[in-house]
Amino acid sequence: MAEYISKGRKARKSYGFDDVALVPGDLTYDIKEVDASWKIGDLEFDVPIIAAAMDGVVNVHFAREFSKRGGFAVLNLDGISSRFEDLSSIYERMLSSKREEVTSVIQEIYKEPIKEELVEKSISSIKEGGNFCAVSSVPQNAERFAEIAESAGADLFIVQSTVTTARHISKRYKALDFDKFCSKLKIPVIIGNCVTYKTTLELMKTGAAAILVGIGPGAACTTRQVLGIGVPQITATGDAAAARDYYFKKTGKYVPIITDGGMSTGGDIAKAIAAGADAVMVGSAFAKTKESPAPGYHWGMATSSENLPRGTLIQVGPICTLDEMLTGPAWLDDGTQNLLGALRLSMASVGADSIKRMQLTELIIAPSIKTEGKVQQRQQRVGMGK
Amino acid sequence: MAEYISKGRKARKSYGFDDVALVPGDLTYDIKEVDASWKIGDLEFDVPIIAAAMDGVVNVHFAREFSKRGGFAVLNLDGISSRFEDLSSIYERMLSSKREEVTSVIQEIYKEPIKEELVEKSISSIKEGGNFCAVSSVPQNAERFAEIAESAGADLFIVQSTVTTARHISKRYKALDFDKFCSKLKIPVIIGNCVTYKTTLELMKTGAAAILVGIGPGAACTTRQVLGIGVPQITATGDAAAARDYYFKKTGKYVPIITDGGMSTGGDIAKAIAAGADAVMVGSAFAKTKESPAPGYHWGMATSSENLPRGTLIQVGPICTLDEMLTGPAWLDDGTQNLLGALRLSMASVGADSIKRMQLTELIIAPSIKTEGKVQQRQQRVGMGK
Amino acid sequence: MAEYISKGRKARKSYGFDDVALVPGDLTYDIKEVDASWKIGDLEFDVPIIAAAMDGVVNVHFAREFSKRGGFAVLNLDGISSRFEDLSSIYERMLSSKREEVTSVIQEIYKEPIKEELVEKSISSIKEGGNFCAVSSVPQNAERFAEIAESAGADLFIVQSTVTTARHISKRYKALDFDKFCSKLKIPVIIGNCVTYKTTLELMKTGAAAILVGIGPGAACTTRQVLGIGVPQITATGDAAAARDYYFKKTGKYVPIITDGGMSTGGDIAKAIAAGADAVMVGSAFAKTKESPAPGYHWGMATSSENLPRGTLIQVGPICTLDEMLTGPAWLDDGTQNLLGALRLSMASVGADSIKRMQLTELIIAPSIKTEGKVQQRQQRVGMGK
Amino acid sequence: MAEYISKGRKARKSYGFDDVALVPGDLTYDIKEVDASWKIGDLEFDVPIIAAAMDGVVNVHFAREFSKRGGFAVLNLDGISSRFEDLSSIYERMLSSKREEVTSVIQEIYKEPIKEELVEKSISSIKEGGNFCAVSSVPQNAERFAEIAESAGADLFIVQSTVTTARHISKRYKALDFDKFCSKLKIPVIIGNCVTYKTTLELMKTGAAAILVGIGPGAACTTRQVLGIGVPQITATGDAAAARDYYFKKTGKYVPIITDGGMSTGGDIAKAIAAGADAVMVGSAFAKTKESPAPGYHWGMATSSENLPRGTLIQVGPICTLDEMLTGPAWLDDGTQNLLGALRLSMASVGADSIKRMQLTELIIAPSIKTEGKVQQRQQRVGMGK
Secondary structure, eight states: OEEEEETTEEEEEOOOGGGEEEOOOSEEEOGGGOBOOEEETTEEESOOEEEOSOTTTOOHHHHHHHHHTTSOBEEETTSGGGTOSOHHHHHHHHHTSOTTTHHHHHHHHTTSOOOHHHHHHHHHHHHTTTOOOEEEEOHHHHHHHHHHHHHHTOSEEEEEOSSOOSEEEOSSSOOOOHHHHHHHOSSOEEEEEEOSHHHHHHHHHTTOSEEEEOSSOSTTOHHHHHHOBOOOHHHHHHHHHHHHHHHHHHHSOOOOEEEESOOOSHHHHHHHHHTTOSEEEEOHHHHTBTTSSSTTEEEOOOOSOTTSOOOOEEEOOOOBOHHHHHHOOOSOSSSSSOHHHHHHHHHHHHTOSBHHHHTTSOEEEOOOOOHHHHHHHHHHEEOOOO | OEEEEETTEEEEEOOOGGGEEEOOOSEEEOGGGOBOOEEETTEEESOOEEEOSOTTTOOHHHHHHHHHTTSOBEEETTSGGGTOSOHHHHHHHHHTSOTTTHHHHHHHHTTSOOOHHHHHHHHHHHHTTTOOOEEEEOHHHHHHHHHHHHHHTOSEEEEEOSSOOSEEEOSSSOOOOHHHHHHHOSSOEEEEEEOSHHHHHHHHHTTOSEEEEOSSOSTTOHHHHHHOBOOOHHHHHHHHHHHHHHHHHHHSOOOOEEEESOOOSHHHHHHHHHTTOSEEEEOHHHHTBTTSSSTTEEEOOOOSOTTSOOOOEEEOOOOBOHHHHHHOOOSOSSSSSOHHHHHHHHHHHHTOSBHHHHTTSOEEEOOOOOHHHHHHHHHHEEOOOO | OEEEEETTEEEEEOOOGGGEEEOOOSEEEOGGGOBOOEEETTEEESOOEEEOSOTTTOOHHHHHHHHHTTSOBEEETTSGGGTOSOHHHHHHHHHTSOTTTHHHHHHHHTTSOOOHHHHHHHHHHHHTTTOOOEEEEOHHHHHHHHHHHHHHTOSEEEEEOSSOOSEEEOSSSOOOOHHHHHHHOSSOEEEEEEOSHHHHHHHHHTTOSEEEEOSSOSTTOHHHHHHOBOOOHHHHHHHHHHHHHHHHHHHSOOOOEEEESOOOSHHHHHHHHHTTOSEEEEOHHHHTBTTSSSTTEEEOOOOSOTTSOOOOEEEOOOOBOHHHHHHOOOSOSSSSSOHHHHHHHHHHHHTOSBHHHHTTSOEEEOOOOOHHHHHHHHHHEEOOOO | OEEEEETTEEEEEOOOGGGEEEOOOSEEEOGGGOBOOEEETTEEESOOEEEOSOTTTOOHHHHHHHHHTTSOBEEETTSGGGTOSOHHHHHHHHHTSOTTTHHHHHHHHTTSOOOHHHHHHHHHHHHTTTOOOEEEEOHHHHHHHHHHHHHHTOSEEEEEOSSOOSEEEOSSSOOOOHHHHHHHOSSOEEEEEEOSHHHHHHHHHTTOSEEEEOSSOSTTOHHHHHHOBOOOHHHHHHHHHHHHHHHHHHHSOOOOEEEESOOOSHHHHHHHHHTTOSEEEEOHHHHTBTTSSSTTEEEOOOOSOTTSOOOOEEEOOOOBOHHHHHHOOOSOSSSSSOHHHHHHHHHHHHTOSBHHHHTTSOEEEOOOOOHHHHHHHHHHEEOOOO
C-alpha cells in the first residue's frame, strides 16, 4: 500500500523477512512427503538452495561437494580462483594479517590479474567426476569468460552485478547486450540482481534462464547504507514472481526466480519461497561450514566499483559440516543450521508438498522486534558449544 | 487488516502481547470480588494457569504441588519421567556437564527408551492423595499412552505437537485419528497446538475438550526462526476464540481455548484472556520456582523431529516459590512473579469480575518498544536480591 | 484509528511521547513573551509542572522549596513522612543496606503505622512562611486524612490510586464516594489516575477540581508489565482533554487535565501539553535534584496492594539543583534538565505564547527508534561530568 | 497520511531516512555519465554537499580546502574564529581538559567576545587564492556581520537558527526583517532552518536564494529531546521541495532546498536528494576528516539560548582525508565515507543522470530496524583499522 511521505508524494510500503511469518496449514504432511526439487529449464535440482558466488564461500572443492548433494554452488570467475594457482597460501596470508592491515591485504590480493588458464582449469576441475558446474562473472567480463567457460564444460553461466538492468548507458564502454549474450551461449544464463517487476520482465525477455532477485535487502546491507538503495526481499521476491507468472502466461516459458541475499535462517528461506521464489541463493551460511574455502572465515570481495572497495574479514565459524548445514542435525536452535531440513519441515507444516504449493501458502504480517527478550534469552544460555 | 506485501498479494496484520495493552475500566472491583475460575466440561479449576508439559517444569512432585493449589500441571509422557526411574541423577548429570558437552549430554539422555511401567507409576504417584493428573504426549505416542494413562487414573489427556491439524498426510505411518481417539477415551482430551480459525474448528469437531493455541508466537521463537512459521498470540487467541464462540452457538458445546506460549508476565496472561482465552499454559515461569524439577534450570527437550533436535540448558532461577509465583508476594516489579495475583488485580482494574467478562474487555494497540529506556532503568537499579 | 487484531475484533491505535513530535510554527516568539502559567479554579501557578507524591521526591523541605518557585509539590500522606518523626535516619537505613537486603528493608519501613500527629505536623511545617501545601492519599485513607489536612491548613487534596474510577465495587469495604468527598471538603480536590474519556467525565462530575491522567504510560511501566494495563500518554491526555472541553462547554466549569507519568525530558512535557494537558506531574526528574529527600535516590513506595509490593531502590543522581532542573542552565543536552525553560522555549518555537495556545499546536507522528545511533553517540562522548 | 491520535484529533505520519529506501532503476548509467552539480541562482557547484557552519567542522583552512574541491564550507561568524586570533591554542585547551571540566571549559571559551576585525580577517583569508567564501550567523547578529562580510568579499551569507520563521514576535528586541535584509545585501542570502511548506514559502518570498531544511530530524536530536520539536527529514524535505516547485511555477524563480542534518551515510544523502533536495549540508562527517579544525574532534557550540547551553566534546576520528570523505576510496563499507562517490553511484544505479532527475526517483517505505543483526555483524568483524 502506498502512503503519503510528503506533500503530494506517495511511497509504497515494503516488507522483509522479519516483517512476515508463515501461517500453519489446516492440513499437514509427513516431512517425507515433501518434494523440494526445482528446475531451470530442463535441469532439475533436489536442493533449492544455491551457494553464492563469493570467494569465502565457493572454490573448486566446495563446488564439487555441493554438487554431490543435489544442488549447485557458483564459482566466481572474477575472484581469487581465477587469480592465483595456490589459493591456500592466499587464505593464509589473509588470516594471518594483523587487524589493521587486513583491509589493505585483501585489496592488494584482488589487484592480481585474472588468468584465463586458471578460469579454464577451475571449471575442468569442478566437472571432474560429473559434477554440475555453475560459474559467474560481472557483466564487464561476461563475454570474455563465457566462451572459455562453455568450452571448458560449464553447465550454467551467471551474469551478476549489484544492480542489473537490460538497459545500461555509457559513453565510455559498450554495455553487455543480454539478448545477444543469451542467444549466443548454448548453456543457460542466469541474470541478476534486480528487484522490480519491470526489470524482471525485461531481463526475462532477453532470454535469461532464471533471474536473481535481491538488492540491498536489509537495513544493514552495504548497498542500502552506502547507496540508500534497497528493497526488502519479501516484496522484491513477490514482485519478481508476479513478473514470472505474467511472462509464463504470455509466452509459456517458465523463468524461475532465485531470491539472493538477506537470509540467515531456515525460516527466512521458507519465507522467500512462500513469497514466490523457486530457489534461494545463500552466502554466509556456507562460509560457516568446514568445507568452505577458508573454513569459518568470510570476506568482502573486490567489486567492479573502484570507488567502493570492500575488504573486511569476518570470522563466522566454522560451526558445522556442509551436510549438517543442509540437512542437520542442528545443534543450534536458532535456525542457522539444517537449512534444507528446516525448509522441508516448514513446507510439511504449512501443508505444501512441493515448491509450487509453497509459493501459494499464506503469509501474515507479524511484528518482528522484541530485542530485549532476545538478548536476555541468549545471555542466560548455558552449555552451548562455543 | 490486510495490506499488499507485493504486487497482487495481500497479507493480514497480526498482533502479539507487546503490541497491545488493556484499557482500564470505567468501573473497578475490589480484588476479592474477582473470580478467575474456569471449566473444561464439568471440571472446574480455580487457577486458569496451566504448567506446561516440559521436563524442566513438571515432574511428579511438581504436578502434585500444583494440583494442591487449584490448577493443574501437565506431565510429559514422552519425557524423562517415562525414561528414567532415578531422575535426580539425570538432573545432576545435565547440570554438572561442561558447557561444550551439555547439548550432546541432553541429546544422549533423550535416547533412553520409554518404559511403560514408568508412565503408569508416574500417573499413580501424582494421583496419590487425590491430586488432579493431566498428562500429554505427541500424536505418534498418543494411542500407546492413552490406555495406560486412563487405567492408571489420569484425569486429562493432552495430545500436543508443534503444529497440529485434524488432517495429516503420510504414506509411512497412519496419522492419529482424533475423532476415534477422543471418542474412545473416557477422560477429556485436549488437542494442540493450532492458531487458525479453521483448524481450531476442525479440532473441536473431532471431540476435543479444549484447544491449545500457539505456534511460534514471538519473533525469537524457535519455530519462527527455524521454520518461519508463527502467529502472534493476540491474533491467534482471538481467532481461536471466534471459532469457539461460533462452535458454541452452533452446537451448544463450549470448548475452552488455552493460550500456550510467549507469556512471561502477569500482564501477558491478562492480555491473553482479554484476547479471548479461557486459560493459559505457561512454562518458563514455573521452571524458575523452587518446586520445579531441577530448581532454576530449564532445557529444551527432544522433540519428535530428529532433524531439529534441541539440547540447550538455560539457568532461569530459582527466583521464588511456587506460591510466590502464583499468588505473591512478588519481590520483582516486572510482572514475572505473582502471576495469578496480577491477573486478578488486572481483572479488578478493568472491571471484569469473571474470566468471561475479561474476554470482552477493551484492548488498545500500544507501541511496544523503548529499548534504551528499559535497559537504562534496569542498569541503575540498586539493591535487587540477585 | 481502529484495526482488526483478530477475526471480528478491532482495537484502537494509541500513541505515546516517543511516537509524536511537535511541528515548528510559522510564527515564533521571543521566549520572554511566553506565559506558561495555569490555573486550578482560582488558584494560579507560574509553573505547570507538579512534583509527584512520591517519598523519594517530596518531603516537607522539598515541598517548601518547590512552592517558593511558583508551583507545588505533593506530599504523600500515606508515605514515610506520616510514619516517622526522624526521616534522615530512615533514608540512611535504606541507603546503607546491602544490595540483597534493600527490598525487605524498604518493605519493613512501610509497615510502620501512620501517625495522625505527623500528618498534621508535616502540613503545618510546609505552610510555615506561606507556602502552598498540596497533599495526597489513596482513596482508602482519603476521608481519614482529609479532615486533618484541611484543618492543618492544606490548600489542595489529591486522591490518587493507580486506576481510579467513580464507581468501585466491593463487598468488604465502602468505596470512597467522590461526590460526597468533594462537596464536604472546602479545599479543591484533584482525583486520579484515569485515562479514558468516559471516566474523566465521570470524575469531573463528582466535583473534582482537576484530573490526573496516566495509567501504565510506557511499555516498561510496572502497571503495564504486571497487569497488562496501560494507555500511552498522548492518546490518554488527548482523550481526557476532549472530555474537559466537552464538560466545559456543557457546564461552564473548566477542570484542568494533569498528565502524570512517563515524561523524562522537556520535550515530553511540551508534547503532553500539546496533546491537551494543562499541567504535568513529574517524579524521577525531581528525585535527581540536590533538594530531594535522599538526594540522588529514588525508591518504590509501598502501595495499597499487598499482592504487588515494590521495594526497589534506584540511584538517579543527584545531577543538579532544583533551580537547574526547572530553569537551567542545563549541562546535559538530552532534555532531562531545565524542564520549564525547555517547555517555554518549545512554546516560543511553535508559536504558542500560552498553555491554551500550546494545546492547539500541531503534532506529527514521527518514527521514534534508532537505538543503535543513540547508543553509539553516547558512548563516544568525552568529558561529561560523570 | 493522517491518523487519529486521540478523540477528535489527527496527526500526520512523517518519514525519516531510515524509513525509506531508493528503488533501483529500470535503466542504469555508467557512473561517469552522472552530473551531480547544482546551482544557487547563477552560482554553480560541482559538489552538492555543503560543510556545516560548526566550529568543529569549518575554520579558514577547511573552508579553503573545501572550495578547491568544487563545493563550499560555511564559516560560522558567531563561532570561535571570530573570538580568538590563535585558534590552535583554543583547540588544545579543549582537548587537554579533564572529562569533568570539558563542558565548563567550552562554555567559558564561548563567553569570549566577538571581534569584528577577526570576522573580516577570516573572510579575507578564505578568499585568498580565489576561493568561494560562505559565512553564517544567527539572526540576532546578521545585520552586524552582513556588512562586514560583504565588504570583506564573502560570496554568500547564511542566516541560520534552530527554528526560523519569517515572522518572529518580541517586545524586547526588533526581529530581523528578512525582506529588508535580503534586498539590502548584494550577495545571495540563504535562510534556515525550517521544515514546513508554509514557512518555506514565506521565507522564499523574503528573497532567500536558498532554504535550509531540517529541525530535530532524528529521534536522538537535541532539539527533539529537549523541545519535543522535530520533523523527520524525508517528509520535511519533500514538503519544502513542494513549496519550491510551487514558488517556481508562480514566479519563475528557482530557490534550491538544502537538507541540513541527520545524514550520516552516502545513502542518507542520496535519499535526501531523492526526496526533493537540491543539495545537503553535513557536519559530523567532515569533523572526522584530517583537514577539520581539531582533527577527529567535534563539539557543541554555544547557541543563542542561554537556557540551553551545550558543551559536549565528542571524539569522532579522524578517520580519513577530506578527499577520501568526498570521493573515496572508502575503507569502511558502512557508507560513512566517499559521500559524493556514493551519491553518484546511487544516481547511476537508479537511472538518474542529474540532480533534477534524482529528485524524481522512486522511494519505497522500507522497514528500518534489525538492531540485533546489525550489532552482531559488527562485533564479529576482524581486521578493521581501528
